[in-house]
Structures are given as structure tokens and as C-alpha cells.
Amino acid sequence: MAEHEESRCENCIIRELNSLKALKKEELKAISDSKVSRSIKKGEALFKEGEKLGGVYCVRNGVSKLSKISDNGKDQIVKIASKGEVLGQRSMISEEGTNLSAVALNDMEVCFIPKDQITGRIQDNPAFTQAILKHMAHELKIADDFIVNMAQKTVNQRLAEVLLYLSTTFGTDEEGYLVLILSRADIADVVGTATELCIRTLAKFKKQGLIETKGKRIKILDQSGLEKLKDGFQ
Amino acid sequence: MAEHEESRCENCIIRELNSLKALKKEELKAISDSKVSRSIKKGEALFKEGEKLGGVYCVRNGVSKLSKISDNGKDQIVKIASKGEVLGQRSMISEEGTNLSAVALNDMEVCFIPKDQITGRIQDNPAFTQAILKHMAHELKIADDFIVNMAQKTVNQRLAEVLLYLSTTFGTDEEGYLVLILSRADIADVVGTATELCIRTLAKFKKQGLIETKGKRIKILDQSGLEKLKDGFQ
């Protein structure tokens, strides 16, 4: 029985967003034959830190948080991954367990691609390897910037930055509210602070006319105000 | 006039420490012919953030700090690089200016390898590309861990961790003092705090019998005490 056209990797537009676009038709066909589609419900984990993965996950739909629990038991969200992102790639290449946990922030659809399909292509398709390398180099730059932000900026600045990031990355709806809705606790885990302080700071932003809230939904009212704040001009 | 044997890349043992070991004899010869050796005095910069690099620097001797100035004007040291490290590699691959500044912490000897020597090898030697990829994947894991530490740990914990890191990475002299001697300001810039708090915290550690100091030199007295501290059991 033939699968639907759009469920085949060769026809999947998602791959234009990641390193898989460097693969040839035949290679994609082989991957498509061995891949497994999976639905992940909001709140479910794709994998947990330390786990040995048998392959990578290509995100077709939905959003996932990648986090790690520090020695003091607090969770830190390191990245928010959505459509096109390939999860588990890094740990597969360095041949370790995953360093991060991946939990769905809303309902997701992912394709699981077995390990040997990826490692095989890294062995025999230099263009693919180079694409991953370039992507990883970029990720490393982002990580370095993140380190500097966490180390040197205040919660105020970091929260302002996160709100702007959510706006530019995931966009806003017709009413101007951020499309990606996170719990206050999750926002705090991205910012790297306690939930209470996150809530208080949001309330302060609201009082200052920078944002507006409606339940857990957030609307940015003064983008340039937030940008100034993030750069330290308070 | 023939160069000294040990100044040729083919004979340089340093390359065993990095991705260059994946190169073939002829490739190394070509690199050797185009490389330029350079001496950097303590305090001098190899490059500054934002600069476009014409190649990479392979560290033969000495230690360099890699840092970035945050929007608030404070410097954050992201990495301490020594013998074998290749600097500028990441920015070359992602074809951007450097994200970090590199400043010598003591007198250094480096080899400058022109850009096209590296990009050329990435194009035509898959083993080399894979070696860099694997290294970069590992660096990314370290960066993620760093993010979690900066975000979730106290200055106490982070300073304890830095001292242990300096000890295991650069070792101690006959008297037990850390071999790599950093100014208090540099230690503070690694930890991500103000110099005064760094000094105060060192004084506290001293009072607790965890360390001993003599001028700017530091000796670890109670390693397991520091390890407990770093993991949050104070």
C-alpha cells in the first residue's frame, strides 16, 4: 500500500529548513523507508537527558522545549525548537547520551530517523556533513551569546529579550498576542529565574505600558521600549 | 634555506590534540608552507570580537582567554584556550566575523593558517570535516552546560567550579598552587560576577579552609569540599 505523497521525505518541505536539504533523492528515499512518524501530546517527553538515542527527531509540527536540570534541581530551558529542527543530532555526532530533555510545549508531529541513516550519510555525503557543520557552528555562536546574557544581564533585561524573541520567532495573532503561549514557569525557566520574580517583572512591564496580558497570553505594546530595556537603558 | 624540523606541521605534535590530525602528510605540508608563526605577548589581543579573520590560529604555547563584552559593557570570559586549541575556527565555518575576542593570558606562540587552507580541506577531506564536526558537537554540549551553570548556580558554586576546573585543566606546581595564574578580575570574568565579590568569596573559602592564597596564587586545600560546594551542598 502506497503512502501519501506528503508523508515521504522526498516531498516533505520541512527538510528545506534543515541540513537534510543537502541529501540526494535516493538518500531521502532510504530515510523515508526507515523513518517512523510519531505524535507527541503536549507535556509529553520526546526524550530525557542522559538517554541514549537510537536516532534523531525531525520536527514537522509543534514546539518543544530543550532543558536541563542543574545540580540544584532547577530546570533551565536552553532552547525552544520548532518546525524543521532536528533534535538529538548533537548527541548522536558526539556519541554520547543526550545532554538535554525534550518536552512538547504543544501537540507535536515528529519523524524519527534511525541513527545509522544519519551516520551513514555523514560518512558518505560530504555536502551533508558540511551542512550540519555549518549549522552547528551557528548554534555554537548562539550558545556563546546566551552564556554572556545569562552571566551579565539582569532578569529585567533577560525577560525583555525573551519576549522579543518569542515575538520575532513565533509571531503574533490578529489581536497582537504572542502566538506561542508559555506558562509563567516556563518563561521563568528560559529567563533563568524563579517563577515569582518572572510574574512580578511581567506585572512591572505591564505597569510601565510595555506589555499587556490577558490570562497567560501576552501582547507587546512597546517594542522599542523593550529593546532599550534589554540593552540596559532603563 | 630549510626550516627546522619541529617547525613543520608534519612534525608538530601539537596537531595530535586537534582536528588537524585527520589531515594527510601532503595536506600538512601545504599548510606548513603557507602558515605564519607569531609570538603574542601577555595582554596582547590575537583578535577582537567582530573582526573578520583571514584564517585560524593554532596555539603552540601559552594560554588565551576568549571573551565577549555584554550590552552592559561587562566582559564575560567564555573559554580559556591553550596548547592544541584552534582559534577562529567557528567563525570561519559560519562565515561571520568572530564572536569573541582572544587575549593572551601569558606569552604565546601561535601558528596562523590562512583561511583557504582550512576551507579547502573541509571541501575535499571528509575525515577532516568529520573530525571538526565531532569536536564542535562536543563544544556545544559544554556550552549548554555552561548556560545552565550561569543561570542556575550561585557565585559561590561557580567560583568553586572554576577553581576545580583550573586545577584539573592546568594543574598545580610542586607547592600545590594552581599553575595558571589569573588576576582576580579575570577570575571574576569567568565566574560572571564583580571583582569585589570574587575577592570576598575567595576570602570566605580561605576562612573555611578550602583554599590558601599567596599573593595572586591559589592553592586548593580541600578538593572534595569544593566539589560539594559546587553541587550545592553548603
Place this chain on the structure above:
DNA sequence: GATAAAAGATGACTTTTGTCAGTTGGCCAA
């Protein structure tokens, strides 16, 4: 729609961290 559970919000307080204004002490060069 009632009820329980979870998430959001707030007050009061403590701890941690940052800042400013000094003093001390070692090192180098004239």
C-alpha cells in the same frame, strides 16, 4: 455547574549580588 487541581498573583522577608569609596601593598622605573 460543582469541585478539585493547577497556575497565577501578591506580600513579607531573607539572601545574594552589585556598587562606590576608600585603604593597603607589591612592583617597577626614574
Place this chain on the structure above:
DNA sequence: TTGGCCAACTGACAAAAGTCATCTTTTATC
């Protein structure tokens, strides 16, 4: 030797962040 300079150090205070207890609102479920 002396003066100047810089890094190390200290005290006093202010600001930022974390914690705990409690209350309110929202959401989910029967």
C-alpha cells in the same frame, strides 16, 4: 630610595533576586 601605579582588599550600603506562605483565578473533569 622614592614616588607612582595598579591590583588586591575592605567596609558600608543599595539593589536585585530568591523564598515561603497565602490567596485568587483559571482550567480541567466529572
